[in-house]
Amino acid sequence: MRYDVAIIGAGIVGSAVAYRLRQVLPSAQILVLEKEPTPAAHQTGRNSGVIHSGIYYRPGSLKVRLCAKGREMLYAFAQEEGIPHERCGKLIVATEREELPRLQALLERGQQNGILGIRLLPPEEITEYEPHCRGVGAIYVPVTGIIDFRAVARRLLEKSKAALYTNAEVQALRREAHGYFVETQAGTFQTAYVIACAGLQADRIARMDGLNPPLRIVPFRGDYYELRPEARHKVRNLIYPLPHPTYPVLGVHLTRIVNGEVEVGPNAVFAWAREKYSRAGVSLRDTWDALSYTGTWRFLAKHWKEGWAEYRRALSKRLFWKSAQRLVPSIEEEDLIPGRMGIRALAITQQGTFWDDFYFAIQERSLHVLNAPSPAATASLALAEAIVEKALSTWQFSISVPVSGS
Ligand SMILES: Cc1cc2nc3c(=O)[nH]c(=O)nc-3n(C[C@H](O)[C@H](O)[C@H](O)COP(=O)(O)OP(=O)(O)OC[C@H]3O[C@@H](n4cnc5c(N)ncnc54)[C@H](O)[C@@H]3O)c2cc1C
Known part of the structure; x- marks a missing residue:
């Protein structure tokens, strides 16, 4: 079987790309x-x-x-497909008076970005939305919501009717005259085009394809705690601190998830492996790749203060609890129980800066999504439209179906 397009990676970006391809190329063979x-x-x-x-x-x-576009597409998709979600709104809270100018600046940025309904709340109004939260001011963001992204990815894949091979790690990409031989653990596949959406492995897959991307993926772990059931009532929806001005994370927040649990986190610490979900998880290859790269050292040197604070918090439940307690003072240390962890793919340049925007590289027969950080899950449907449009218009795809959307 020769496929028209092979997508590498069944995260939400790869799944949304498969779904979008099916919309614009109804008869294509998608892998x-x-x-x-x-x-x-x-x-x-x-x-x-x-x-x-x-x-x-x-x-x-x-x-x-x-x-903005992907958010509304996602709400509509979840509604149509009966995927549990809620447009519950969130608060971004300033806890010290010195933070108020930054809160005001964030509000103005939100207005510039066209976010509907955002407004500044004085302290007494904060408790109308979140009775246990305390702050000197907050921004209320009504369009924010919650969803299970894993369920969204599964549904997108089902609807794409693509041939899905799991346990099929791509190990080599061999160019041939009219496409690629893709070598995987599950066998070799032939395809005319490749779209790589490999998340934490994006730079490696790009290098396999002869590219020399101007960034490297460096893993940053995020630990979560959960609120024990008796304490869940202390958080109605989503409570965030002001984000750090230069460190690329949103800060430890309190999040109700769709199954009713409340999570606290994540922090952000350098990880010794790209895909190992334990504090002791180490991969020699991943560690070598990160630490032999000048960009990582430059990044760590620039952000050593924030990095050190995050590390201390990762090692101390008490410090984690203090961060949560700044937003919701009635949370007790015993309310926190250790939860899961996630690892972010931070795309770092040789100069030690992080790549802040989505980024793809396109070649004659392949497109690589090299950076899809948060909010890529929120944006996935719109991101997939942009990726597919870019790919098909560049490749002048021979199955001539008009590309709609974006
Ligand atoms: C802790 C944390 C919290 C976040 N919170 C939010 C949030 O609340 N909202 C939001 O919008 N975004 C959030 N994000 C960001 C969001 O989750 C990511 O931007 C998004 O999931 C990226 O999707 P992806 O498909 O690119 O990557 P992934 O989900 O990582 O998928 C990549 C896939 O490629 C596969 N793969 C890799 N290499 C190979 C190979 N060689 N062969 C075959 N398959 C391969 C992997 O196994 C994986 O399944 C968060 C991220 C983290 C880590």
Whole structure:
């Protein structure tokens, strides 16, 4: 069998690309290759489950455009498909007076980004939304919501009617005259085009395809705690601190997830493996790749203060609890029970800066999604439209079906 397009990676981005391809190329042979036994086993299945508004991102960036569009597409998809979700709104809370100018600046950024309904709340109004939360001011963001992204990815794959091979780690890409031989653990597949959506392995797959991307994926672990059932009532929906001004994370937040549990986290610490979900998880290859790269050292040197604070918090439940308690003072240390963890793919340049926006590289017969950080899960449907449009228009795809959308 020769496929038209092979997608590498069945996270939410690969699944949404398969779904979009099926919409625009109804008769195409689409293949999805996933190295794990099930789809969405990495970032997609281990994230906070938040449908983001787009308030944080640089005005005019791809992130802003695709987050806003993708968010509404996601709500509509979840509604149509009966996937549990809720447009519950969130609070971003300033806990010290010195934070108020940053809160105001974030509100203005949100307004510039066209986020509907956001407004500043004085302290007495915070408790109307979150009775146990305390702050000197907050931004209320009504369009934010919650969803199970793993369920979304599964449904997208089903609807794409793509041939899905799991336990099929891509190990080599061999160019031939009219496409590729893709060598995997599950055998070799022939395809005319490749779209790689490999998340934490994106840079490696790109190198397999002869590219020399201007970034490297460096893993950053995020630990979560859960609130014990008796304490869940202390958080109604989503409570966030102000994000750190330069460190690329949103800060430890309190999140109700769709099954009613409440999670606290994640933090962000350098990880010794890209895909090992334990504090002791080490991969020599991943560690070598990260630490032999000048960009990592430059990044760590720039952010040593934040990095050190995150490390201390990762080692101390008490410090983690203190972060949660700043937002909800009635949370007790015993309310926190250790939860799961996720690992972010941070794309770091040689200069030690992180790549802040979505980023793809395109070649004659392949497209590589090299950076799909948060809010890529929220934006996935719009991101997939953009990826498919870029790919098909560049390749002048021979199955001539008009590309709609974006
Ligand atoms: C802790 C955390 C919290 C987050 N919270 C949110 C949030 O609340 N909202 C939001 O919108 N975003 C959030 N994000 C970001 C979001 O989860 C990611 O941006 C998104 O899941 C990226 O999807 P992906 O498909 O690119 O990557 P992934 O989900 O990592 O999928 C990549 C897939 O490729 C497969 N793969 C890799 N290499 C190979 C190979 N060689 N052969 C075959 N398959 C391969 C992997 O097994 C994997 O299944 C969060 C991320 C993290 C880590």
